[in-house]
Amino acid sequence: MARYTGPKAKIGRKFGEAILGANKYVQKKNYAPGMHGRGKKRKQSEYAVQLAAKQKAKYIYGVLERQFAKIFHKASIKEGITGENLLKLLEARLDNTVYRLGIAPSRRAARQLVSHKHITVNGEIVNIPSYQLRPGDIVGVREKSKSLEVIVDSLARRSNRFNWLEWDNKLMQGKFVSYPEREQIPENIQEQLIVELYSK
Known part of the structure; x- marks a missing residue:
């Protein structure tokens, strides 16, 4: 294990x-x-x-x-x-970005959402939590998964906003704008x- x-x-x-x-x-x-x-x-x-x-x-x-x-x-x-x-x-990993965007309540939950094919990158389903994002990549929730209780609850509690990420609540997708600077990483x-x- x-x-x-x-x-x-x-x-x-x-x-x-x-x-x-x-x-x-x-x-x-x-x-x-x-x-x-x-x-x-x-x-x-x-x-x-x-x-x-x-x-x-x-x-x-x-x-x-x-x-x-x-x-x-x-x-x-x-x-x-x-x-x-x-x-x-480490911040550019897909599972971490899903967590930072507020789609999942924790990194463990984010990892599971990615593994279970609920997350898309640039419109394509990606199920590799360690997938490295590049500036400009769009991370979204798959259409069928938008009503999932864990995602809806997590987004309702979403409070942290990070300068290197943009979030569109209507489309339920975010953009990895750039790599964060050291002082931006909490x-x-x-x-x-x-x-x-x-x-x-």
């Missing part, structure tokens, strides 16, 4: 913030999970801090190790700052530590 399907609170407590969605246990038990969670905090090595930064990014975006390594390689050969390129490529990720880890 590769993809993490365990308790969300456990991961939230591990990193000290609700990275897989709001959870009461992250606030109630503000110490790490497990039998050593309440113990004295040891000073972490440089490697441990860098690894934790990478694991956090992987959990947030729901990416596996090999996928993450491939994305990092693409980011490193692209012009610009590697860490920022990495986050831009996730608390220390991308420089990830770059340092891979450059060893």
